[in-house]
Amino acid sequence: xxxxxxxxxxxxxxxxxxxxxxxxxxxxxxxxxxxxxxxxxxxxxxxxxxxxxxxxxxxxxxxxxxxxxxxxxxxxxxxxxxxxxxxxxxxxxxxxxxxxxxxxxxxxxxxxxxxxxxx
Numbered sequence: 001x002x003x004x005x006x007x008x009x010x011x012x013x014x015x016x017x018x019x020x021x022x023x024x025x026x027x028x029x030x031x032x033x034x035x036x037x038x039x040x041x042x043x044x045x046x047x048x049x050x051x052x053x054x055x056x057x058x059x060x061x062x063x064x065x066x067x068x069x070x071x072x073x074x075x076x077x078x079x080x081x082x083x084x085x086x087x088x089x090x091x092x093x094x095x096x097x098x099x100x101x102x103x104x105x106x107x108x109x110x111x112x113x114x115x116x117x118x119x
Contacts, residue, residue, distance in 0.1 A: 002107040003032070003107055003108075004076070005074070005076035005079070005080075005081035005102065005104050006073070006074040006075070006076055006081060008032055008081065008102060008104060008108070008109055009074040009076075009081050009082070009083040009100060009102060010070070010074060010083070011028065011032055012028075012032055012100065012102070012109065012112065013068045013070070013083060013085055013100065014068065015028035015032070016028050016029055016032065016052070016053070016056050017056045017059060017060075017068060018067060018068045019056070020060060022053070022057065025053050025056060025057065026049075026050075026053050029049045029052055029053045029056075030049060031108075032108060032109055033049050033052060033108055033109045033110075033112075034105055034106070034108045034109065034110045035048075035049070036048070036110070037049060037052060037108075037109060037110055037111065037112070038110075038111050038112070039051070039052045039055055039111075039112045039113075039114070040111070040112070040113050040114070041055070041112075041113070041114035041115075041116075042114065042116050043055065043058070043059075052112070063087070065089045065090070066087045066088055066089060066095065066096075067087065067088075067089075067090050068085050068086070068087050069085065069086055069087075069094075070083060070084070070085055071084040071085060071086055071097065072084050076104075079103060079104050079105070080101065080102065080103055080104070081101070081102045081104065082099055082100065082101045082102075083099065083100045084097070084098075084099045085097065085098060085099070085100065096116060096117075097116075097117040098114055098115055098116040098117055099114070099115045099117075100112060100113070100114050101113045101114075101115070
């Protein structure tokens with residue numbers, strides 16, 4: 001079963017970067033990302049599934065009460081997708097906004113680029 005790019009983006013936001021349970025996060029990374037995946041964001045370059053799961057865990061440790069929500073529906077064109085999101089404490093105004101851009105290969109995320117918006 002092929003997962004749409006839009007669904008990959010949403011699931012990555014919720015099940016990888018929004019998941020606090022390490023085992024569930026690792027299982028999601030195994031389904032959503034290619035073996036040779038890369039995540040490039042403000043904190044650097046992370047290569048491979050374990051490194052991506054570790055990067056998500058580090059973000060959660062840094063901001064333990066933050067949750068993610070989409071600002072707009074995800075969009076895709078020709079194997080590339082984007083998702084604008086906001087993050088912050090659940091019952092507070094958004095603290096951080098950003099955009100994830102993914103390159104998809106064979107139905108999985110091969111590259112994830114995360115951009116943060118300036119405050």
